[in-house]
Amino acid sequence: MNAIEILSKLESVDFTADQARAVTEIFEKHHAQLATRDDVKAVREDFKMIREDFKTMREDFKMMQENFKYLATKDELKATSDSLQVIIDSTVTKAKYDLVRWIVGAIIVNGLIATVLKFFA
Known part of the structure; x- marks a missing residue:
């Protein structure tokens, strides 16, 4: 609808010319904002x-x-790390003990062999 059609329709239903112009201006002003x-x-x-x-x-x-x-939390990783550290420490301690035992045993055997060779040689 154009402005002239709106004016004529409003005037035909007893709007004054000023009222019709005001309504038409408002309509034209806001018409562009209406969604199509x-x-x-x-x-x-x-x-x-x-x-x-x-x-x-x-x-x-x-x-x-x-x-x-499937992801671990920091606390779970810390607990796993701590338990692995305990296992590693105990394994290293046992390995040290076994190594010292073998060295002491080898020294004793070496001494016995030397003593036996001294007496029988």
């Missing part, structure tokens, strides 16, 4: 794309949630 069918269609398409994006994001978050199940 194409605008609504574009917004619907945008919302459709946004919904699809959210669906993809939800699926990604579910996958991340599944992956996080």
Whole structure:
């Protein structure tokens, strides 16, 4: 509708010329801000794309949630590290003890062999 049609329709229903002009000016001023069918269609398409994006994001978050199940926390890693350190320390201590025992045993055997050779040689 153009301004002349609006003016004539308003005047035909007993609007004064000033009232009709005022309403027409308001209509023209705000007419550009009204959404057209194409605008609504574009917004619907945008919302459709946004919904699809959210669906993809939800699926990604579910996958991340599944992956996080298998990750260890800092406390769990610290506990594992501490228990491994205890095992390593005990293994090293046992190895030191075994090494000292073998060295002492070898020295004693070496001394016995030397003594036996002295007496029988």
